[in-house]
Amino acid sequence: MKVLVAVKRVVDANVKVRVKADGSGVDLANVKMSINPFDEIAVEEAVRLKEAGVATEVVVVSCGGSACQETLRGAMAIGADRAILVESSDDVEPLGVAKVLKALVDKEQPRLVILGKQAIDNDCNQTGQMLAALAGLPQATFASKLLVVDGKAAVMREVDGGAETLSLTLPAVVTTDLRLNEPRYVTLPNIMKAKKKPLETVKPEDLGVDVSPRLKTLKVVEPPKRAAGVKVPDVKTLVEKLTTEAKVL
Template sequence: MKVLVCVKRVVDYNVKIRVKSDGTGVDVANVKMSMNPFDEIALEEAVRLREAGVATEVVAVTCGVTQCQETLRTAMAIGSDRAILVESTDELQPLAVAKILKALVDKEQPGLIILGKQAIDDDSNQTGQMLAALAGLPQATFASKVVVADGKATVSREVDGGSETLSLKLPAVVTTDLRLNEPRYVTLPNIMKAKKKPLETLKLADFGVDVTPRLKTLKVVEPPKRSAGVMVPDVKTLVEKLKNEAKVL
């Protein structure tokens, strides 16, 4: 069984985000970029499935600029067998990415597609669900446990009222939550091995899909700075301030 893992290049989670002076977006010039943490979890799960003998091949996929090759090399160092980059300088919103991934699914015919539940840059939480809808595949989101056997994937996931277990007939789409696993560290020998693994670069024009943005960002602003706390002499004063100033009562 082939497992297709979708990864995204994002600003590293340790970097303090800066908004552009004109408010058009986030400044990503000269900042550290890395693989989306939720996608690392998805990749780790795919590699574990291969190590367990359930999967035979793990393919990492991403869409974006040429620099995304670095993210794919990291994916191959973690354990992906090969990688595919769909090169594009256009703004790719979740629906556009889902359309591209659908075309890749048609080409690669994987038995399982795994994605992180969301990317930490836009927090959209849409691509996996849109891909499943476009491809007509069953889906399970926010997976905290995945078991693949007998042509089915059994997925445990947390819901508001507790937890639930879903049984999906393969091929299927699964998005991963934080509790699924803990990704392994990338070792130097595996980084060297990754340089020899195949990385295929495709052009967006090869897919013939409409990636026109459907949403327009009007303005990006930093959240307001937190004001200093105020000491109150008694409970009565606190209640009055909560009622009259904070207006939460």
């Protein structure tokens, strides 16, 4: 069984994001970039399926500039077998990424596609759902546990009312939540091995996909700074402020 995993290069989760002075976007100069945490979980889950003998090949794919090769090499260091970079100079929107993945699904014919539920840079939470719709595949989002047996995938997921389990007939699309697994620590030998694994580079037009932007960012601003708190002398004053000022009681 072949598993296809999508990964995205984002600002490292531990970096404090800065907005450009002109408000045109996020300042990426000299900023550490990493694989999107949810995507790293997706790669880890695919590799675990291979180690368990369920999957035979793990293919990782990314869409973006040439710098994404570093992200793909990191995914192969975790354990993916090969990588595909769909190179584009534009900032590809979720719909464009979904169309690219749909073309790769048609080409590679994976039995399972795993994506992170969202990217931490835009928090869109759209690509997996769009891919499932475009490809006409069953989907399960926010997976906290995944079991693949006899051509079916059982996906446990947390919902507002508690938890539920979905049964999907493969091929299918699954998006990962944080509780699905804990990604392994990448060792130096595996990093060196990843440099020798195949990495194919294609253009969106080679796949017959138009990734031209359809959205326009008008302005990016930092969230307003939180106002300082107020100390109160006693509980009575606190209740009064909560009632008259905050109006939460």
